[in-house]
Amino acid sequence: MATYSKDKGINVKTYSSDPPTAYPSAVEGKLYYNSSDGQFKFQTLGVGAWASGNNLNTARYLLGGAGTQTAGLAIGGHPPSLAIVEEYDGTSWTESGDLNLGRRYVACAGTQTAAIAMAGYDDPSPSGYTADAETYNGSSWTEITDLNTARANNQASAGTQTAAVTFGGNNPGAIALTEEWDGSSWTESGDLNTARSDLAGCGQQTEALAFGGRESPASTEAYNGSSWTAGNDLNTGRYTLTGSGNSAPLALAIGGSGDVAITEQFDGTSWTEVADMSTARDQLSSAVHSGVSATAAFGGHTSTHVANTEEWTITHTLKKVTTS
Numbered sequence: 001m002a003t004y005s006k007d008k009g010i011n012v013k014t015y016s017s018d019p020p021t022a023y024p025s026a027v028e029g030k031l032y033y034n035s036s037d038g039q040f041k042f043q044t045l046g047v048g049a050w051a052s053g054n055n056l057n058t059a060r061y062l063l064g065g066a067g068t069q070t071a072g073l074a075i076g077g078h079p080p081s082l083a084i085v086e087e088y089d090g091t092s093w094t095e096s097g098d099l100n101l102g103r104r105y106v107a108c109a110g111t112q113t114a115a116i117a118m119a120g121y122d123d124p125s126p127s128g129y130t131a132d133a134e135t136y137n138g139s140s141w142t143e144i145t146d147l148n149t150a151r152a153n154n155q156a157s158a159g160t161q162t163a164a165v166t167f168g169g170n171n172p173g174a175i176a177l178t179e180e181w182d183g184s185s186w187t188e189s190g191d192l193n194t195a196r197s198d199l200a201g202c203g204q205q206t207e208a209l210a211f212g213g214r215e216s217p218a219s220t221e222a223y224n225g226s227s228w229t230a231g232n233d234l235n236t237g238r239y240t241l242t243g244s245g246n247s248a249p250l251a252l253a254i255g256g257s258g259d260v261a262i263t264e265q266f267d268g269t270s271w272t273e274v275a276d277m278s279t280a281r282d283q284l285s286s287a288v289h290s291g292v293s294a295t296a297a298f299g300g301h302t303s304t305h306v307a308n309t310e311e312w313t314i315t316h317t318l319k320k321v322t323t324s
Contacts, residue, residue, distance in 0.1 A: 156210055207224065242284050245291060
């Protein structure tokens, strides 16, 4: 009689209960035996999908985002230059302490209780472009040292409150400048290979990703803490998109110019189109500190500014092995 170990060269692992369906999983795509119910089963490859969440209290676009799917932040935005900040608990949004400087195009990083907001566009100021930076402690904002270069137009960012990096933007033309924050001061680092505005980014200060942008809509670059290296392009070039991912090798590119619903997932080498959002939009934001398995996208612009929140989750399905 044929055996699986002889035919496939591996033994089937035995578990007393089904493994969790959360993504990622060491059992993904593998056959196993459940000794408690006497069934051979396998766990499918993870599949992502968007589901509707509750709306922001204030509809807006050109806003910043930080945190995770169950502990997110929506920061600033337009119209006009808002100071409003809202916290998300995975179910509903609650208004928290306002920014000291209301602005749109603000770049953000960090968590719900330890975030940083960088630069942006302040409508009442003479030039509009600001270098202002602030940190958040979960209830209020404190001004910190300004960036070396004022910028706006969806400059991107990555990292944490004490180890952040921001790159790209506009002042008034597209810029390639990268700046790092060490908790006390800003230092200019290696420039992007392609100067661009309205791009997206994610990751950490020493392992960040930049993708999309008005001047180079499909290009992707990876940052190692000092320099940028070009990578494989997005399948759909776009700008005014948002990104999510707490590690540069894994990222999501969400929405973007032309009010698209497209979501692409990066595996460290190439981008693959996955499930679309329910509401196509651009100029949105996301919980950028989340991973590719769970994040939230919120706000944005269609024919008008929107308050919609959507939650992205990757799960596995367990299937029984049957014979006929």
